[in-house]
Amino acid sequence: MLIAERADVAVVVDVLSFSTTLSVAVDRGIVVLPYPAGRPDAASYAAQHRADLAATRDRSDPERLSLSPASIRAAGVIDRLVLPSPNGSAISHGLAPQVTTVVGACLRNAVAVANWIAREHDAETATIAVVAAGERWPDGSLRPAVEDLWGAGAVLAALEDHDWPGLSPEAAMAADAYRLVAGREQSHLRACASGLELIEGGFGADVDIAAEVGSTTVVPLLSDRGFIAAP
Numbered sequence: 001m002l003i004a005e006r007a008d009v010a011v012v013v014d015v016l017s018f019s020t021t022l023s024v025a026v027d028r029g030i031v032v033l034p035y036p037a038g039r040p041d042a043a044s045y046a047a048q049h050r051a052d053l054a055a056t057r058d059r060s061d062p063e064r065l066s067l068s069p070a071s072i073r074a075a076g077v078i079d080r081l082v083l084p085s086p087n088g089s090a091i092s093h094g095l096a097p098q099v100t101t102v103v104g105a106c107l108r109n110a111v112a113v114a115n116w117i118a119r120e121h122d123a124e125t126a127t128i129a130v131v132a133a134g135e136r137w138p139d140g141s142l143r144p145a146v147e148d149l150w151g152a153g154a155v156l157a158a159l160e161d162h163d164w165p166g167l168s169p170e171a172a173m174a175a176d177a178y179r180l181v182a183g184r185e186q187s188h189l190r191a192c193a194s195g196l197e198l199i200e201g202g203f204g205a206d207v208d209i210a211a212e213v214g215s216t217t218v219v220p221l222l223s224d225r226g227f228i229a230a231p
Helices: 018-027 042-048 069-074 088-095 110-120 146-161 169-181 185-191 193-200 204-210
Strands: 009-013 031-036 080-085 101-105 128-132 220-223 226-229
Touching: 009 018, 009 088, 009 110, 009 146, 018 031, 018 069, 018 080, 018 088, 018 101, 018 204, 018 220, 018 226, 031 042, 031 088, 042 080, 069 204, 080 088, 088 101, 101 110, 101 146, 110 146, 128 146, 128 169, 146 169, 146 185, 146 193, 185 193, 185 204, 193 204
Parallel strands: 009 101, 009 128, 031 080
Antiparallel strands: 031 226, 101 220, 220 226
């Protein structure tokens, strides 16, 4: 995370599913408060900030408010939501006091995020860190997640369309990786390891929502602990 800590803008990408769920929520006007998963004080944190608390996914109750973007889309009126996850949400929460600007990106809004960055920041002077969140092995160690590489690459490819200079070799590789799957995002998401896990768990709809490429122009911007739509 050292690169992100030195950045002017940190773009957090967790396609399956924090960033996708975040985009669905902010589309609805919900203020989303990121928080690490598994913290025993999550309920009190939500109460302190007058927010609902999303639970973990539950196959026996798929409509329960959770990290599932389908559950957020189907929910009733929500004003504020604490949305814990071990990856994108935890990263966003940790970056909040360290980076001036934190935004959330996924395949649904990657182009919108790139357009916003290009409009709001000077390409010659701004440092942009695009953070592919990854997943976790059962022991808690980091597991690479190709869907986050694609999501990060979608943002970076769109920045290249703005002639954004100075992409690192890693960033250029991510952009190229996205171009290899562009136009076939849904089938690739359904076939990758994280997608298969969700489908086998009964949450295939979440994968399909993640594949709604370019479906929103909303850019979730972290402001005063919560993500809101960037102006």
